[in-house]
Amino acid sequence: MTVDEQERTESPRSKRRMILDAAIDNFGGVGFEHTKWAKIADEVGIGQTALYHYFESKVHCLLTIMSTELERSLERTRAVTADVEDPTERIRAAVAAAFDVTQREALQARILMSHQDLLVGERPSKREEAERGRARDLVREIEHEWAGMIKAARPKGGADEVVLARLMLGMINSVWRWYRPKGAHPLTEISGVVVDSCARLIA
Amino acid sequence: MTVDEQERTESPRSKRRMILDAAIDNFGGVGFEHTKWAKIADEVGIGQTALYHYFESKVHCLLTIMSTELERSLERTRAVTADVEDPTERIRAAVAAAFDVTQREALQARILMSHQDLLVGERPSKREEAERGRARDLVREIEHEWAGMIKAARPKGGADEVVLARLMLGMINSVWRWYRPKGAHPLTEISGVVVDSCARLIA
Numbered sequence: 001m002t003v004d005e006q007e008r009t010e011s012p013r014s015k016r017r018m019i020l021d022a023a024i025d026n027f028g029g030v031g032f033e034h035t036k037w038a039k040i041a042d043e044v045g046i047g048q049t050a051l052y053h054y055f056e057s058k059v060h061c062l063l064t065i066m067s068t069e070l071e072r073s074l075e076r077t078r079a080v081t082a083d084v085e086d087p088t089e090r091i092r093a094a095v096a097a098a099f100d101v102t103q104r105e106a107l108q109a110r111i112l113m114s115h116q117d118l119l120v121g122e123r124p125s126k127r128e129e130a131e132r133g134r135a136r137d138l139v140r141e142i143e144h145e146w147a148g149m150i151k152a153a154r155p156k157g158g159a160d161e162v163v164l165a166r167l168m169l170g171m172i173n174s175v176w177r178w179y180r181p182k183g184a185h186p187l188t189e190i191s192g193v194v195v196d197s198c199a200r201l202i203a
Numbered sequence: 204m205t206v207d208e209q210e211r212t213e214s215p216r217s218k219r220r221m222i223l224d225a226a227i228d229n230f231g232g233v234g235f236e237h238t239k240w241a242k243i244a245d246e247v248g249i250g251q252t253a254l255y256h257y258f259e260s261k262v263h264c265l266l267t268i269m270s271t272e273l274e275r276s277l278e279r280t281r282a283v284t285a286d287v288e289d290p291t292e293r294i295r296a297a298v299a300a301a302f303d304v305t306q307r308e309a310l311q312a313r314i315l316m317s318h319q320d321l322l323v324g325e326r327p328s329k330r331e332e333a334e335r336g337r338a339r340d341l342v343r344e345i346e347h348e349w350a351g352m353i354k355a356a357r358p359k360g361g362a363d364e365v366v367l368a369r370l371m372l373g374m375i376n377s378v379w380r381w382y383r384p385k386g387a388h389p390l391t392e393i394s395g396v397v398v399d400s401c402a403r404l405i406a
Contacts (some may be wrong), residue, residue: 174373
């Protein structure tokens, strides 16, 4: 592969990643509303036209951050539970993994939580709508994954497992609303309480 | 009391209520972004200047809907638990009451959930900032109320009761994200599952 070919095949992907990272830091820091879209281009060192090539709008970028985080979390859940035999231990591992995140992933999870209403209404633009569709599909896939784990852990059945999966995920995700890296409760403490709480829900 | 006096003392309050109701129906229906502020004035039958007298902006109205819903829910929790002696039964009563709502209250709860990120950053306007402060104080009061109930229900202690209160409230409130009046799961079913789940968290 020549340097030129490498440039063409690898660089776009890493530029895209750089834009996403800069957007996560800004949206998660000063907030989506207060982030100037032009500032992202500046930080990454590209022009507005090049930025547009990757994301046609700030909302398009936000929706991509959301679907990327959903995808990451689904893949992570599958990876950490793949080799766990015991159904209850599988859920405990999945919950613990939800809080075993880097600082940027925590920010990304918080951005996802704060903008979930964006997934409700149809988007006027084709690219935004495609990304919204991807995010919605992932939400459904995640619910399905957790409902399956719950079903396996309760041989005698009980409340509808989809409802219980949504409640569990609702409880887990609600943490990102109030958790702050320098807050009164470290993530390891919170993780322990949520793991224990989710185990109680299926006991 | 003359008709004029009645007009002065009662009318402003009911106009305010009418504006809030119209805003709840619109924000909860087509969404906050898609609601034209002028449309609210039209629906209530007042001019823009009169509307401004009550709320200086669409955000000011949204923040008021949020703090009003928080206040209603806190008062409701206190009312339904006041005469319940048993600490676990008190929590069950509080959770059940959270779902014993009118359609408009359900919309209001959903609006509150969708816009919680609005409570994070300071508002540039004085009136908006005052309403945001009121909402934040109420969130803290609600957490404190639930933490107290949890503490009473667990004589042997356990995980930090503030963390557990936030998780419980996070689980309860997450329902408003996905619950739809004509959806697959009626509110009575959901309520039963959440009451049972919260009881398990403190068992």
